[in-house]
Amino acid sequence: MRYRGVAVLAGLLAVVMVAGLVAGWMLRPDKDADTAERVTAGYFAAWRNGDLEKMRGFVTDPPASFAAQHKALSDGLAVTTIELKPGPVVRSGPDDARVDYLVRRNLAGxxxxxxxxxxxxxxxEGRWRVLWSPATLYPGLRGDGQWAMRQVNVPALSLTARDGRPLPDDGTLAPYIAGIASRLDAAEEQTAWAVELRDDGGRPQRVKLFGVEKGRKIETTLDRRVQAAAEKALESAPERAAIVAVRSKSGEILAVADGLGGLGAIIGRYPPGSTFKVVTAGALVADGSGAGTAADCPASVVTAQRTIRNDEDHALGRTTLRGAFAASCNTTFARLAVEGLGADRLAASARRFGFGVPITPGVNAVDGSFPEPRNGAELAEAAIGQGRVEASPLLMASVAAAVADGSWRSPRLLSPKLIREGGGVTPEPRGVPGAAALRTMMTAVVTGGTAAGAGLPNGTAGKTGTAELGDGRSHAWFIGYRDDIAFSVFVEAGGSGPKVAVPLAARFLQKPR
Structure with missing residues (x-):
């Protein structure tokens, strides 16, 4: 009996010890209170309860305007209720994660x-935190947003894809649909309400229309399958990004997956980086060079008292124009622009590719900016898409389309007739001399250059770009074409074009269409 009692006591002690160990493990903060899942759950619970101070407590380095930005949206739009549906936590590394969420707000009346x-x-510092930015509140928002409900007059119409099927009036296409409706001059107008956004004091953008009657049916150029493929590819983008696709032979816009916010893919201007070498190469070809013309690609070069370096100081030595283009040699194109082309011929090539030409897609858009270089140093920078050269993702998609087709066309969301109805004029196509040589160069980028080995499907041609911003950050670019679809992939402050933008293009092109 004595041994039996000892055994029972030992068993009880073991149970107590195990229970204590389990309880202790469950209470450890790194196993329980501080996981990405629990931080996410706490953040959304506080948001549902309207507890902005508690939300702020989950955020690392929250801006002083954190609460004010939430209140500006709620007060400006008279929000009565909010519904939040977060998806699962998706990890992109041991210390980074994201959660896609659906937010539904009821706007009074x-x-x-x-x-x-x-x-x-x-x-x-060992703790999971929310990495908040204005884009968390609304996709693409960069600064303090000013929100308002405005009564507007718009045509009584419904917008469809190219196959006649309806387009969604929410998501990233919503600002484009609202913009098209606002510009068309329909026989019957109706009064509607619009959600209007000013991003950090910028131009107002209509991002949603309410109370629009479905009258006249307007067919856009958007292709639902291509749009779906672009949106799906963009889900894996590491930062604010956009994918634009156009039909090379017509300029029709097939897809605009816009994670830049509002109409960011067509009104945002960014330095195009090395994707602009398509324009510079176009000037060289028009001046008599060919893909096999001899060229030098040193690691660095001094031209017009400006030192130009290649990425990671790579060098090819004596090569061809095609080889320098495929390897994206800054030194080659900067020196050839300064010592051979000159500003006038580079500017003429830029105009042939749509820079400085009004773009009329059927909604507000900006043209590309190629200011006249004031000296040789600026010309060297312009030749590699830096300095004061700027373009939208839409324009750079049209640059790729011009190479594929041999002529530049203004990209459009509507037929030329409807664009005229909205007060726009579609520019005449512009021929691109030596497009066949440029196609050879862009193919070399994919088969053996900076975009090789990234999973791009056969038949793809393109040009990578990494546009330096001067603060250690870079925009990531990749433009190109496959068959009759030309495209532009842009990731704002995303880093390397080959490492970031090219894989997104591969995902987009490999989707069934």
Whole structure:
């Protein structure tokens, strides 16, 4: 009996010890209170309860205007209720994660407004925190947003894809649909309400229309399958990004997956980096060079008292224009522009590719900017898409389309007749001399250059770009074409074009269409 009692006591002690160990493990903060999942759950719970101070507590380095930005949206749009549906936590590394979420707000007297956004998380000093930016509140928002409901007059119409099927009036296409409706001059107008956004004091953008009657049917150029493929590819983008696709032979816009916010893919101007070498190569070819013309690619070069370096100081030595283009040799194109082309011939090539030409897609858009270089140093920078050269993702997609087709065409979302109805004029096509040589160069980028080995499907040609911003950050670019679809992939402050933008293009092109 004595041994039996000892055994029972030992068993009880073991149970107590195990229970204590389990309880202790469950209470460890790194296993329980501080996981990406629990931080996400706490953040959304506080948001549902309207507890902005508690939300702020989950954020690393929250801006002073954190609460004010949330209140500006709620007060400006008279939000009565908010519904939040977060998806699962998706990890992109041991210390980084994201959560896609659907937010639906009821706007007093108007109805529901919903869209999908993204919550980013990271482990900072051993703790999971929300990495908040204005884009968390609304996709693409960069600064303090000013929100308002405006009564507007718009045509009584419904917009469809090219196959006649309806387009969604929410998501990233919503600002484009609202913009098209606002510009068309229909026989019957109706009064509607619009959600209007000013991003950090910028131009107002209509991002949602309420109470629009479905009258006249307007067919756009958008292709639902290509749009779906672009949106799906963009889901894996590491930063604010956009994918634009156009039909090379007509300039028709097939897809605009815009994660830049509002009409960012067509009104945002960014340095194009090395994707602009398509324009510079176009000037060289028009001046008599060919893909096999001899060229030098040193690691660095001094031209016009400006030192130009290649990425990671790579060098090819004596090569061809095709080889320098495929390897994206800054030194080659900067020196050839300064010592051979001159500003006038480079500017003429830029105009042939749509820079400085009014773009009329059927909504507000900006043209590309190629200011006249004031000296040789600026010319060297312009030749590699830096300095004061700027373009939108839409324009750079049209640059790729011009190479594929042999003529530059203004990209458009509507037929030329409807664009005229909206007060626009479609520019005449512009021939691109030596397009066959440029196609050879862009093919070499994919088969053995900076875009090789990234999973791009056969038949793809393109040009990578990494546009330096001067603060250690870079925009990531990749433009190109496959068959009759030309495209532009842009990731704002995303880093390397070959490492970031090219894989997104591969995902887009490999989707069934």
């Amino acid at each position: 108007q109805g529901d407004w919903s869209f999908t956004s993204e919550l980013r998380l990271g482990r900072r």
